[in-house]
Amino acid sequence: MSDSAMNEKYDPAAVEAKWQQGWAERGTNRVDLRTAPRPFYTLMMFPYPSAEGLHIGNVFAFTGADVFARFRRLQGFDVFEPFGFDAFGIHTENYALNVGANPAQLTPRSVANFRRQVRRVGLMLNWEHEVDTTSPEYYRWTQWIFVQLYKHGLAVRKKAPVNWCPACQTVLANEQVIDGFCERHGDTRVEQRLLEQWFFAITKYAQRLLDNLDWIDWSDTTKMAQRNWIGRSEGAEIDFALADDPTRRLRVFTTRPDTLFGATYMVLAPEHAWVESLTTLAQRPAVMAYRERTAKMDVVSRRAVKEKTGVFTGSDAINPATQERLPIWIADYVLAEYGTGAIMAVPAHDERDFEFAQVFGLPIRRVIANDGERADTPLAAGYAGPGRLVNSAQFDAMDAEQGKRAITEWLRAQGQGTARVQYRLHDWCVSRQRYWGPPIPMIYCDACGIVPVPEKDLPVLLPEVEDFRPNASGVAPLARVETFYRVACPQCGQMARRETDVSDTFLDSAWYFLRYPSAQRGDVAFDPELTKKWLPVDMYIGGNEHAVLHLLYSRFLTMALHELGLIPFEEPFKQFRAHGLIIKDGAKMSKSRGNVVSPDSYIEQYGADVFRLYMMFLGSYQEGGDFRDEGMTGVRRFLEGVWRVVREHEPKRDVAEVLLRATHKTIRKVGEDVEALRYNTAIAAMMTLLNDVKRHGPANRWVSEALVLMVAPFAPHIAEELWEAMGHATSIFDARWPAFDDAMTRDAVVELAVQVNGKVRGRIQVAADDAEDVVIAAALADSGVHAAIAGKPIKRRVVVPGRLVSLVV
């Protein structure tokens, strides 16, 4: 090593600029997708490019994915690490509305800014496969997928309630409704409206989406969230004949058929189709008023827990078990969209029914009791726990679980009911009465009905319009653009009308990973050969805020496309790992707290390598951590130390035995940790090795190279610079992860703690392979141990190899 090189100081800005340019020029990150022998596809969640620029959370997410990708690359894989922009959607549009800009003009600027910032982080990206969901080359295929789903009956049109702001004259997303009022017109109450919308039939796949969770390799927290979201319940559907017309039977869903004898009234959702026909003349005004009131209420506050309300319809049904008359009520605590939209109410064993019965003075009859409890003990609240059936005729004394099966079977035998599985998952509403999205590729013709836009006519271009704002006309922005919606029917040629809604952003992001490998193909959505070779994605790393929507939609779409024969797999991501959340100085970053920090200034001040390394060090990657400016100092010192130690190494020298062993151990530990995304402890291990080099050094070439290779995934620029300084002409990322010798990771002599009655009384040095009695003898010979035993007989001896000896006297 020359003197000049030795004296060179670590200058992150210079090193990083040099290598970012070097990688671009050399094409270091490029991978030939057709010929690569060991494909490995890593995916990070593509960002929505906000005008505010890159957020620390983005960089944390990207860096964690990049570390893993670079690690795989060093293991010899051909790593494909693409990037793109999820630039359509309501966020961009709302921001544009706020600043008075047009999203079509604002988005390209935001994307360019994001691209600049992302480049500065030094990710191993394949920019030649970039996608942007707002480009016609991309959304052409989003629309194409829509058409494919439509042709196979998976995209359907039906009515659904939506939030409607009378002031905006437009539909709002749930997040835009604040306590029942419009986010932009604080004094305007949001209403519920029933509109025709496009839905994707995700519920058809509910069971499969659930079943596959048993085998896909995903973070448990994510799988748990999906299970809850899909919400499978087992129960029964039961028919209740109407008292006045036994030929009509009202169907309910219940998970507690065992409590059938305790049903004392029934409740319909206000929107239930039978409400009008069941309402008697006398009750009509009250029922209609109630119905109107709930219909006006916005979707969000309707769901908020509150006092029970409801109205009696005037009609009764017959309990098939007791033959009693049950009054039929309507109440908004019963939801139209779940089960059959009607319930049998068992106040004794359901909290909500109990509350309702209390308010309206309805009878409460107990049918489940614990052993030794009297069947007529009054209840203070609905009891939903286990027990035995009481007041239930021939089913008395049966365990509740057994009773569920027995009563369902008894109902089935009489044609009054049947076992049934329900899911809380709803079909995916993809219609948005908005401007900034891909137009839904459908045409309505008076003669032919719904006609999909022929594939040759795709994309349906989103017209650039001045007037993209929602306004008083009361319809989607595109419905005001006559040149857009007036179109000839593709089937009959008659004048027809285009769909003027755009599709949900989540549709754009539900398939982007399928597009990346084929991003350069203009003629197909996904090249069959590339898709087969690269997909499913090997490792997907992203935030758990997308656990249910994005990740579930992606799984659904993949399943659907698989069933349509378009792709050869049904699960999109072999592995998914959720990273944690970054907080700042102990609190969540938010504008109102004023603790939002931009990655730019840190990268400016410390360099990308220090910044990356710190983010990976500040806490557990999968749990998140606390970002504190002071923490940056430690990792900066570490990189400076690596710089110095590597530059001062003595190429041919034999290193001390301890250092040699320490290096083998570190290689093993860092490899295992990175594999499991335990980045913080991997870095701690490297710091320990650096301390060892300082103490027992200098390092030789092998130790230096190992250290630099291990640092490389985290701090790629400095690693390249040092690699080059060591005389390598090619990129460090074309080198191989260092190998360790297993024997060298195990110490021949180990120190054991010796406990007497649970307290450490001495320490002994023994050979790792010493027999138990040898170890015990050594333990007894220790003076501290000897004193603690004080001549008492030893009742018990435990030897844990490599750990400790425990003696009981």
Next chain:
RNA sequence: GCGAGAGUGGCGGAACUGGCAGACGCGCUGGACUUAGGAUCCAGUGGGCAACCGUGGGGGUUCGAGUCCCCCCUCUCGCACCA
């Protein structure tokens, strides 16, 4: 309310299937080098004079518990009238 996760030094955080609590880093203290340093390097650093005590609190299992079991408290994140 339901579901999931977490409470460990002054701080961020380690601790594999129960096995020497506090790795690693920040900060702090002392020292070295310096005209000087908020630069760098070295050493020390849970509490207590000690026996000992220490992982939110209280019980328990065990030779041994941060880790397992029961009860309670606090916080974070999801979902929220799903029958």
